[in-house]
Amino acid sequence: MSTLDKATILALAEHLESAELQAHDVKKVTDQYPDMDFEDAYDIQWEIRRRKVERGDRIIGMKMGLTSRAKMKQMGVETPVYGFLADYFERPESSEIKVSELIHPKVEAELAFVTKAPLKGPGCHVGQVLAAIDFVIPAVEIIDSRYENFRFDLISVVADNSSSSRFVTGSRMAAPADLDMRTLGVVMEKNGAVVEVGAGAAVLGNPVASAALLVNMMAERGEELPAGSLILTGGITAAVQVEAGDSVNVRFQDLGSVSMRFV
Ligand code: OOG
Ligand code: MG
Incomplete structure (x- = not known):
């Protein structure tokens, strides 16, 4: 059920x-x-996506958010949400990220998948996702809520493309069969000090379940995920605020590390 008219959505x-x-x-x-x-909130998000595509940006994948207890607790909300990833959100590994282009960025350690087959719900299960994963790569998402003081409710954050803003992926990839994504550990360091630690199971028990949920949530709008999509499965730990001058390095068990500097 929607409550807003088309003009308000636009x-x-x-x-x-x-x-x-x-x-x-x-x-x-x-x-x-x-x-x-x-x-209404997803109508707004999909309209933002349409505006970008019309302008020539490419949609390269999707992100899930609020999939771990740590994130749910940090933001005071309990339901996972999705957002889209546009090509210009991506930044190379070890690069400088300009905070002047952002409002109040935070970093999150995430496992990411690249798919080799389309995925379509409803009823998409973990086995189908595993079969469709080409490889797993480590990622750091830089989220940046457009809302004052980074405070929001679930409906507001969905309309704001779930705070999507920037992301960096590492270059070491692995086949899903070669990893135990539940016990896969991550250590996040800011300016050389450990600030968060966690393991993949924090994300809905297994990050693969997060991707299946994404596909099923997209199906509610009749949408599917094309082959070649990048999926960010959601922050494993709480997000960490960064400012100009900070450097961030996230070590992923079996997948190397991902680093960046904020300027
Ligand atoms: C919403 C997006 C959360 C994640 O990985 O949990 C997210 C927010 O906290 O701003 O990307
Ligand atoms: Mg995230």
């Missing part, structure tokens, strides 16, 4: 996308539209 999509592109914060959309629901 206006809110423009409003939130401008906040992203101009790196300024805005009030939560639910402050103005307290009755809006998930369908």
